[in-house]
Amino acid sequence: MASTETTDVETTAVKDSPGLGSLEAGLDALETVQSHRTPVREVLVKKVLPPLSAIVLVLVVWQVLVSAKVTDEYKLPAPSAVWSSLTDMWLQGTLLDVVWTSVSRGLLGFLLALAIGTPLGLLVARVKFVRAAIGPILSGLQSLPSVAWVPPAVLWLGLNDSMMYAVILLGAVPSIANGLVSGVDQVPPLYLRAGRTLGATGVRGAWHILMPAALPGYLAGLKQGWAFSWRSLMAAEIIASSPDLGLGLGQLLENGRNNSDMPGIFLAIFLILIVGIAIDLLIFSPLERRVLRGRGLLVKG
Amino acid sequence: MATALAKATDRTAAAHEYAARIEHVSKSFDGPAGPQLVLDDITLDVAPGEFVTLLGASGCGKSTLLNLVAGLDAPTAGAIETPGGRPALMFQEHALFPWLTAGKNIELALRLRGVAKSDRRDRAEELLSLVRLEGAYGKRVHELSGGMRQRVAMARALAQESQLLLMDEPFAALDAITRDVLHDELTRIWRTANTGDSVAGNLSVLFVTHNVREAVRLAQRVVLLSSRPGRVAHEWTVDIEQPRRIEDAEVAELSVEITEQLRGEIRRHGQH
Secondary structure: OOHHHHHHHHHHHHOOOOOOOHHHHHHHHOOOOOOOOOOHHHHHHHHHHHHHHHHHHHHHHHHHHOOOOOOOOOOOOOOHHHHHHHHHEEEEEEHHHHHHHHHHHHHHHHHEEEEEEHHHHHHHHOHHHHHHHHHHHHHHHHHHHHHHHHHHHHHHHHOOOHHHHHHHHHHHHHHHHHHHHHHHOOOOHHHHHHHHHHHOOOHHHHHHHHHHHHHHHHHHHHHHHHHHHHHHHHHHHHHHHHHOOOOOOHHHHHHHHHHOOOOHHHHHHHHHHHHHHHHHHHHHHHHHHHHHOOOOOOOOO | HHHHHHHHHHHHHHHHOOOOOEEEEEEEEEOOOOOEEEOOOOOEEOOOOOOEEEEEEOOOOOHHHHHHHOOOOOOOOOEEEEOOOOOOOEEEEOOEEEEEEEHHHHHHHHHHHHHHHHHHHHHHOOOOOOOOOOOOOOOOOOHHHHHHHHHHHHHHHHHEEEEEEEEEEEOOOOOHHHHHHHHHHHHHHHHHHHOOOOOOOOOOOEEEOHHHHHHHHOEEEEEEOOOOOEEEEEEEEEEOOOOOOOHHHHHHHHHHHHHHHHHHHHHHHHHH
């Protein structure tokens, strides 16, 4: 009520152009872009159906190759053989343990990498000297396969969990830091200027303007950081297996090789792939979509 | 209570003779051929409640001058005073933060000014209704049209409650119809702010443009800058009653005169 009154007072106080309010309302209505969410069924048809058909196709081709006996059975097991290794593990109760051993290592390592990579990235992005000093090394490290860190990590730290985490950190920290750096670099200078005129300088500027503006690049870095964490961990688990370490997906794969158990090897590969995809689909993609949609940056396909 | 009241009186224009004082300001930038003079000895006062447009062709340094007044850059020589606190600044691009809703953009300005959390929401709604965008509080920036974005940007600038609003060609990127409506809107807000009680308080505007008609349509005073380097070339007092229309005969008449001067300034650059 109070606001209606104020508007009335204003209009009487200042002689207005006739009908300005309604003119504006008309313009607003004409020019406003309507954005709406896609209905569930459309999502199912456009997003879920295509990958599902691809998976079915792969299974069919695989079964055909097995039935046609293109190669020895110990080299190419049937889908059903892989399925029964899966059910065996499930019935033995080891499946979830194995997956969880690796996933918990991967996620914990990723969180550590996040805690180190974020301030490091900010430092590189904002301090010229630091950028000149370690910027190129940081981007170079991204192209170094993290499996290269396994031998030194084993010698430095021994065959234990810290070795695993060290390898994950060396793989993921550069990605996360670099993502943040490129996110900050892509912040339009206009936002920073607008922020400064509003009084957002120093830490307040970083918190209210720089960080949210850099978020899309940062999230892309996180996504890649997770991929690198997972890859590094698998490399570490495959190379450095020891009974003390507990059975993870990498060791499962390595055990399969030692036992010439091809269905087991296939199963391990599938599980590694599924975990990688699932974490991306369940955590990073929704996060990224939310951020981009909020900013109107999501192009509807 | 007493201090709040004292502060409020301090904010009224009567406390100062001017909203902005630009004294012998020069600015040069480092160019490929040594320092390049962009602004040369500019002296200009904006009175409390006054609406001044700065007019000039490309290269007259009008945006540079605005940046100096806004405190985003420091003058090479001379001094700038804005006794009413940090001026608010509006850009040609809306410069709204896309990660915030329209309402939250305004609330951020309030928050950075130290407005208590409990008051921000109401204040933001109030400012939105001032620019006639009731109901846009929860809208994302990309859901708004160009004209609506500039109005939200205006509300955000007004949220700073500065006595001085700097505008850097804020309507240049809009279509003619929308621009016309926003001229009316800006005039209304500015006049309301300077007549009695209002949410915006006392308000001076320094408005940069290269559009002569727009300058005449809006301002009480038009200041023409020459180019390379920018100097104050001429000044006109616009004695046409508000509300004006951009197609008014008097606006057109003065525009013709100013355009002649402006063209004269531009021609000088072709002669050597």
